[in-house]
Amino acid sequence: MTGPTIIFYLLAALTLASGILSVTTRQIFRAAIYLLFSLIGVAGIYFWLEYQFIAAVQIVVYVGGIVVLIIFSIFLTQQAGEKMARQKVGRKIFSALAVFLGFALTMLQVYEHQFFETAEAPVSTSIREIGTRMLGTGDEGYALPFEVISILLLAAMIGCIVIAMRVKETSKTEQGTSNKEVS
Amino acid sequence: MEPGLYHILFISAALFFIGVYGFFTRRNLITLLMSIELILNSVNLNFVAFNKYLWPNRMDGVFFSVFIIAIAAAEAAVAIAIIINLYCSHRSIDVETAEELKY
Amino acid sequence: MPQAIIILLIPLLPLLGFILLGLFGKKFFKNSSGLIACLLLFAATLLAFYAAYEYFTNAAGLDYPREVVLNYTWLRFSDTLSIDMGLMVDQLSMMMVVVVTFVSLMVHIYSLAYMKGEERFPTYYSFLSLFTFSMLGLVLASNLFQIYIFWELVGVSSFLLIGYYYEKPSAVAACKKAFIVTRFADLGFLIGILVLAGVSDTLDINTMIATVTAPDSSHATQLLTSSFLGISAITWGAVLVFMGGAGKSAMFPLHIWLPDAMEGPTPVSALIHAATMVVAGVFLVARLFPIYALTADVALDIVAYVGVISAVLAAIIACTQTDVKRVLAYSTMSQIGFMMFALGVSGYGGEAGLGYTASQFHLFTHAMFKALLFLGAGVVIHFVHNNDIKEMGGLRKYLPVTHITFLIACLAIAGIPPFAGFFSKEEILLAAYQNNQLIYWLALFTSGLTAYYMFRLYFSIFWNKEVSLQNTHSHSSPAMTIPLVILATGAGLAGFIPFGKYVNSDGRPPESHFDLQFSMLPVAIGLAGIFIAMWLYKKESERPNRIAASLYGLYKVSYNKFYIDEIWLFITKKIVFNLVGRPAAWFDRNVVDGMVNLTGETTEFISDKIKKLQSGKIQQYAIFFLAGAIGLALLFIYVWK
Numbered sequence: 001m002t003g004p005t006i007i008f009y010l011l012a013a014l015t016l017a018s019g020i021l022s023v024t025t026r027q028i029f030r031a032a033i034y035l036l037f038s039l040i041g042v043a044g045i046y047f048w049l050e051y052q053f054i055a056a057v058q059i060v061v062y063v064g065g066i067v068v069l070i071i072f073s074i075f076l077t078q079q080a081g082e083k084m085a086r087q088k089v090g091r092k093i094f095s096a097l098a099v100f101l102g103f104a105l106t107m108l109q110v111y112e113h114q115f116f117e118t119a120e121a122p123v124s125t126s127i128r129e130i131g132t133r134m135l136g137t138g139d140e141g142y143a144l145p146f147e148v149i150s151i152l153l154l155a156a157m158i159g160c161i162v163i164a165m166r167v168k169e170t171s172k173t174e175q176g177t178s179n180k181e182v183s
Numbered sequence: 184m185e186p187g188l189y190h191i192l193f194i195s196a197a198l199f200f201i202g203v204y205g206f207f208t209r210r211n212l213i214t215l216l217m218s219i220e221l222i223l224n225s226v227n228l229n230f231v232a233f234n235k236y237l238w239p240n241r242m243d244g245v246f247f248s249v250f251i252i253a254i255a256a257a258e259a260a261v262a263i264a265i266i267i268n269l270y271c272s273h274r275s276i277d278v279e280t281a282e283e284l285k286y
Numbered sequence: 287m288p289q290a291i292i293i294l295l296i297p298l299l300p301l302l303g304f305i306l307l308g309l310f311g312k313k314f315f316k317n318s319s320g321l322i323a324c325l326l327l328f329a330a331t332l333l334a335f336y337a338a339y340e341y342f343t344n345a346a347g348l349d350y351p352r353e354v355v356l357n358y359t360w361l362r363f364s365d366t367l368s369i370d371m372g373l374m375v376d377q378l379s380m381m382m383v384v385v386v387t388f389v390s391l392m393v394h395i396y397s398l399a400y401m402k403g404e405e406r407f408p409t410y411y412s413f414l415s416l417f418t419f420s421m422l423g424l425v426l427a428s429n430l431f432q433i434y435i436f437w438e439l440v441g442v443s444s445f446l447l448i449g450y451y452y453e454k455p456s457a458v459a460a461c462k463k464a465f466i467v468t469r470f471a472d473l474g475f476l477i478g479i480l481v482l483a484g485v486s487d488t489l490d491i492n493t494m495i496a497t498v499t500a501p502d503s504s505h506a507t508q509l510l511t512s513s514f515l516g517i518s519a520i521t522w523g524a525v526l527v528f529m530g531g532a533g534k535s536a537m538f539p540l541h542i543w544l545p546d547a548m549e550g551p552t553p554v555s556a557l558i559h560a561a562t563m564v565v566a567g568v569f570l571v572a573r574l575f576p577i578y579a580l581t582a583d584v585a586l587d588i589v590a591y592v593g594v595i596s597a598v599l600a601a602i603i604a605c606t607q608t609d610v611k612r613v614l615a616y617s618t619m620s621q622i623g624f625m626m627f628a629l630g631v632s633g634y635g636g637e638a639g640l641g642y643t644a645s646q647f648h649l650f651t652h653a654m655f656k657a658l659l660f661l662g663a664g665v666v667i668h669f670v671h672n673n674d675i676k677e678m679g680g681l682r683k684y685l686p687v688t689h690i691t692f693l694i695a696c697l698a699i700a701g702i703p704p705f706a707g708f709f710s711k712e713e714i715l716l717a718a719y720q721n722n723q724l725i726y727w728l729a730l731f732t733s734g735l736t737a738y739y740m741f742r743l744y745f746s747i748f749w750n751k752e753v754s755l756q757n758t759h760s761h762s763s764p765a766m767t768i769p770l771v772i773l774a775t776g777a778g779l780a781g782f783i784p785f786g787k788y789v790n791s792d793g794r795p796p797e798s799h800f801d802l803q804f805s806m807l808p809v810a811i812g813l814a815g816i817f818i819a820m821w822l823y824k825k826e827s828e829r830p831n832r833i834a835a836s837l838y839g840l841y842k843v844s845y846n847k848f849y850i851d852e853i854w855l856f857i858t859k860k861i862v863f864n865l866v867g868r869p870a871a872w873f874d875r876n877v878v879d880g881m882v883n884l885t886g887e888t889t890e891f892i893s894d895k896i897k898k899l900q901s902g903k904i905q906q907y908a909i910f911f912l913a914g915a916i917g918l919a920l921l922f923i924y925v926w927k
Binding site for chain 1: 916919923
Binding site for chain 2: 004005008009012015016019020024032035039045046049050051053054057058062065069070072073074076077084085087092095100102103106110115116118123129130133134142145149152155157159160163164
């Protein structure tokens with residue numbers, strides 16, 4: 001049992017345990033926090049795999065962005081303190097069985113499959129390499145997906161603003177018409 | 184035992200199905216979204232693992248993961264906006280109350 | 287041989303009249319539709335006369351060719367079996383074309399005055415043109431199915447014309463009755479066509495006759511051996527086809543529609559129910575005569591006995607009826623019975639074919655004097671505004687032309703020389719005498735009755751008592767009297783045509799010997815009938831009522847038309863409706879409809895059960911999604927490698 005092995009198993013345990021707790025707890029804020037730990041666990045595994053850039057991106061975007069966003073939305077919908085409603089027991093058992101069956105099938109297929117490793121030399125995955133490749137326009141360049149992603153993010157931003165704006169307008173006009181007599 | 188590809192695949196599959204369980208069972212829309220994030224993460228883990236163990240001479244898996252993270256962020260933002268919109272019209276974010284598509 | 291285009295134009299001109307007047311009559315030709323129809327028909331008549339003239343005078347010797355001048359294959363089932371539309375030129379069709387166009391023209395001209403001022407004047411003429419077209423198509427047809435098509439068309443035209451005064455419920459009932467009874471008879475006709483087509487493997491009339499009568503063909507041996515209930519297939523075909531003919535020609539027991547059909551306007555009765563449509567059955571048997579001659583022992587016997595029974599029955603009924611048009615209707619039925627049994631006793635070829643020639647000759651002359659009788663009756667009815675002969679009398683002062691022409695027609699139908707009816711009836715009686723003595727004596731008896739009731743009619747209308755009339759102005763315009771005069775001339779002179787030379791069963795004319803001794807008996811019986819009628823009806827007296835009272839039972843039966851209508855109603859209402867109709871309706875409503883309803887209800891039930899799938903709950907959708915994915919994965923991994 002070497003060091004990396006122990007670290008790996010600890011990280012795996014953290015990820016999976018937090019994941020299970022996240023989906024089973026009845027308090028919503030705790031679920032968000034367990035999710036946060038699960039994502040940190042995944043980032044840890046990325047570090048263990050020596051993909052530092054991905055790990056950093058994971059922490060910055062997922063943990064620092066998405067989980068924060070989720071926590072904000074929990075506050076916006078005033079759900080932080082109370083316990084959530086229970087789900088029917090039948091549904092829970094049925095889902096557990098289905099999920100277990102799916103997991104067993106997947107693992108069966110994975111263990112039976114022969115994965116062939118390529119014999120070529122590994123390439124460096126430093127930030128410099130990633131940056132060059134990402135903006136590269138050559139054969140293995142990813143400039144096009146990069147641009148498309150930027151447009152997607154723009155569209156998402158505009159979409160969220162529009163949906164959110166409509167929400168604010170209706171709440172404002174509802175208050176407005178009740179106060180004024182003539183609009 | 185030295186952790187290899189199979190271990191990571193085990194973790195990613197487990198995380199995936201944990202997310203699926205959460206998706207089936209949760210009544211709150213926001214916790215539903217959290218389960219979706221777990222699923223996306225498991226996929227990311229899969230891509231990176233294959234890139235590291237099977238194709239170390241290429242970087243496709245890394246880039247896929249980066250882009251998936253970006254898309255997940257955009258999708259989570261839009262989903263939160265929709266949830267807030269739904270909250271304003273239904274006054275609750277219970278999944279059972281959003282039944283407009285019923286027969 | 288006249289050209290194809292002339293023959294084609296003969297039926298097409300009235301068809302053009304029908305289309306023009308039917309589509310545009312009400313809008314454009316309100317008052318001139320009669321003239322247009324008359325002009326078109328006049329052209330058709332001239333063409334018909336010309337064609338007949340050319341055919342009958344240009345035939346080499348006595349061999350009258352039978353040629354199909356125009357043929358269009360419409361529906362082809364096999365090499366030999368197809369439904370064609372063709373025009374056949376031979377003795378029978380040329381003669382019929384002349385008769386139909388001529389009588390139709392007279393009726394068209396007459397209707398100009400009779401139907402003047404009617405609201406639906408163009409409609410009337412369009413129906414008349416449709417009828418003329420259908421009848422011409424029928425007689426010119428070269429394919430048996432084509433005859434059937436035009437047969438139904440003629441039935442439809444008759445329906446439309448009988449029900450012309452559709453506001454009268456009796457007219458509506460009458461036109462329905464006519465159509466239903468003839469349609470029922472056409473059931474037999476259709477089955478007969480199918481049997482004949484099946485036996486001879488063709489629908490073309492010439493080919494069918496040639497196939498069936500060829501003595502050494504495989505068909506001949508086959509048809510005489512293939513039998514059903516002991517009667518050969520071809521006999522069945524012939525008998526069933528005759529059933530259709532019997533319906534259309536108002537033979538017993540399918541005659542019930544003809545008296546009711548008098549609800550239509552009188553010119554219609556003259557054209558359709560006296561001269562042309564009702565002889566379609568006779569025409570049909572004559573057209574297929576070689577087939578009937580082949581199966582003479584069964585088929586022609588049936589034809590003969592049905593004919594003679596109808597003749598006697600109708601004559602007895604006509605003696606007591608008081609409606610002018612009803613008397614004439616039964617007289618028509620009786621005369622057609624004469625034509626039928628003349629065909630029935632006839633043989634095939636040369637001398638033996640005397641009955642055939644006599645029947646067609648009687649058809650020719652009967653068309654003229656019966657149309658004349660009806661048109662004259664129309665004038666009388668128009669004058670008195672009443673159909674009942676008890677309300678008429680002494681009209682000879684007011685309607686001189688009608689009086690003379692009516693008298694000529696009555697003399698013709700009674701068989702008094704030198705009028706046309708004498709010659710044709712004498713030939714029929716001769717044919718009957720030579721072949722079947724029973725029928726001869728019955729025919730003789732019927733001739734006497736014919737003379738009696740026709741002259742009863744004549745004397746009751748024009749002599750008898752003096753009827754006081756409010757408006758004694760005679761409406762007879764030239765349009766009404768000229769056709770009467772022309773038809774009377776025809777009735778007078780037609781007897782002198784040597785008909786046997788022109789129309790005979792196989793090209794060889796039967797020798798018509800004018801036997802003075804033989805004709806004395808019928809003429810004497812006819813004169814006796816006339817004198818009895820004169821004694822009873824010329825002057826107003828109580829004698830007819832006393833005789834009716836003394837023969838009360840017979841009088842009642844005859845007056846009520848032998849209760850045949852009541853028997854038919856009983857059969858249909860009590861037997862057919864209850865035993866066949868009601869169970870069939872129950873089956874249809876509960877079983878057939880029930881099955882359809884069951885499929886509907888099952889679908890509803892299933893859909894009610896599975897609509898829970900679309901609950902609007904996204905988690906449920908996701909569960910099914912995963913289940914489907916796992917299922918497909920299992921399938922692909924383990925089952926379909």
